[in-house]
Every structure is written in structure tokens, then in C-alpha cells.
Amino acid sequence: MKPMAQSILEVRGVTLAFGGVKALNDVSFSVEEGSITSVIGPNGAGKTSVFNTISGFYTPASGDIRFCEQSLAGVKPPRRAALGMARSFQNIALFRGMSVLDNIKLGRHCHLKTGPLSALFYTRSARREEEALRQEIEERIIDFLEIDHIRKAPVASLSYGLQKRVELARALAMKPKILLLDEPVAGMNREETEDMARFILEVRREWGVTILMVEHDMGMVMDLSDHVIVLNFGQVIADGKPAEVQANPEVIKAYLGSGDVMALRARYKDAAMARARSAA
Numbered sequence: 001m002k003p004m005a006q007s008i009l010e011v012r013g014v015t016l017a018f019g020g021v022k023a024l025n026d027v028s029f030s031v032e033e034g035s036i037t038s039v040i041g042p043n044g045a046g047k048t049s050v051f052n053t054i055s056g057f058y059t060p061a062s063g064d065i066r067f068c069e070q071s072l073a074g075v076k077p078p079r080r081a082a083l084g085m086a087r088s089f090q091n092i093a094l095f096r097g098m099s100v101l102d103n104i105k106l107g108r109h110c111h112l113k114t115g116p117l118s119a120l121f122y123t124r125s126a127r128r129e130e131e132a133l134r135q136e137i138e139e140r141i142i143d144f145l146e147i148d149h150i151r152k153a154p155v156a157s158l159s160y161g162l163q164k165r166v167e168l169a170r171a172l173a174m175k176p177k178i179l180l181l182d183e184p185v186a187g188m189n190r191e192e193t194e195d196m197a198r199f200i201l202e203v204r205r206e207w208g209v210t211i212l213m214v215e216h217d218m219g220m221v222m223d224l225s226d227h228v229i230v231l232n233f234g235q236v237i238a239d240g241k242p243a244e245v246q247a248n249p250e251v252i253k254a255y256l257g258s259g260d261v262m263a264l265r266a267r268y269k270d271a272a273m274a275r276a277r278s279a280a
Ligand SMILES: Nc1ncnc2c1ncn2[C@@H]1O[C@H](COP(=O)(O)OP(=O)(O)OP(=O)(O)O)[C@@H](O)[C@H]1O
Pocket: 018, 021, 022, 023, 041, 042, 043, 044, 045, 046, 047, 048, 049, 050
């Protein structure tokens, strides 16, 4: 018998309101450890609100979020990162004047044990820690994401696709148990999208990291995900395997009124690309 999969993240009855607008209304779902799970839904459905609530930027009016069986109530975003939650943003959030390597190094700071005082005096333990950090970054992450040739380049000089890859590298440097990816392929051309899809699959396979992503590219969602959660007007309207969700009449209605969810791929891809390019 197949062992029961364990959930790494549980969203339980979460409600979030902005004034009179209920961005999330009693939202519940779980994310299995080791899975690629996607949250989809039309514009304004509540996807970003879910991400911001999970990562601690928003506090829900009610409900609870449990990570590795621990409630996150009252746990601030930096502590959530230290517990093993890393995220990328819809609009790239890197330091554009800094090099690729320095941006990636920032990701590891949430795990450094050396306090500010010993770092100031640069003790032997601080030096050892920095050396271990440097090696881990250089030998694993940079190599893995094929960004060795640009490690010294300022982020601002890179193509959009490479910047997104550096953002992924920085998130990986946080040694996460779960990676929250907010529209990882928005604004990318086909080749960049295929590269990112490959990296996401490899992050899960080689690093054992669970992935939770919000993405408008339906082709990518359906190809990569083990599990898909569909939001509409702040509520979960479907939750299941990609094929089940795609065939769900309520999902089809939410997106189109009628028709095929897959047909939306091009439409949403174009909209997401235009949005991301203008924001970069
Ligand atoms: N900071 C905010 N202040 C007020 N209302 C907000 C805020 N953030 C989101 N909302 C509202 O909450 C609802 C859900 O928005 P959210 O951004 O989570 O949706 P989304 O599914 O991520 O949309 P998109 O696909 O366009 O990014 C929308 O009605 C939105 O207008």
C-alpha cells in the first residue's frame, strides 16, 4: 500500500478582508510534502492574498496556517523564512545595482548563526561560516542554475529571464523546505519559460523542495503540477489533479463562462508578459 503523503502546509479556514472586500473567504487547502502545487484563478480571485497570508505579510481575520505541523499565528515573515519558507515575487525583487553573487548571498542571511558583533570583529567562526556559505552557493546553486558566467554581473544588466533565475537562486540559498513562486514565468518568452519549468522540476527532484506556485500560464500549470487549487472571488472552487480541475465545469465557468481552460493559455500568457515587462 502506498504510504499516506504528509502535508507540509495547511491553510485552514482563512478569511482576509480589505475594508468591505473579502479577498479570502474561508479558504482551506493543504500542500503535500514534495509536491508541485499550483494556485490558479481569474484576476482578483485572491491568489496574491493567499501568498501574502502564507508568508506573513497579511494577517488573516480568522483561520490558521500550519507549516510542518506548527501554527504560524503571530510568526513574522523573517521567522517564517528561517523555518524554511522562501518566496519569489511577481515583480522581480532583487537589488539591481548589486552583483548576482551578492544578491544570492543575501538569501542565506536568514540562517547565519553568527551574531552582528562577532561578524563585526570577524572572528574565526564568522570566517568559517562565510567560507562554508560561499562554497555552498558557488558549488551548488550557481552551478545548478547555470548562472556561473554571470556571477559578477550587476543584476540590472541581465535579461528578464536571467533575473528571474537569479531570484530563484536567492530563494534556494535560503535552504527552503517550501518555495512559494509568484508567477515564475510571467513575462518570459517560450525558451525562458521552458528553462524555468525544467529548473522548477529539478528543484523538487534534486533538492527535495516542495513547490507552491501562483501562475497564469495554464500549460505550465497543467504540465508541472501534481495538484491544483482554483480560487474565484476569494473562495476555493476546485481542488484536485490537473485533469480533474481542467474538466471541472465550475472552473471553466469561472474563467470563460464556457469553453476550455487550456484555451486561456495564450490569453493569460500575453497579459502576464505585458504586465511583468512593464514592471521590470
Ligand atoms: N492591499 C489591498 N487593498 C485593498 N484591496 C485589495 C488589496 N489587495 C488585494 N485586494 C483585493 O482583494 C481581492 C483579491 O486580490 P488578489 O490580488 O489577491 O487577487 P489575485 O488573484 O492575485 O489577482 P491577479 O491575478 O490580478 O494578481 C481583489 O478584489 C483585490 O482588489
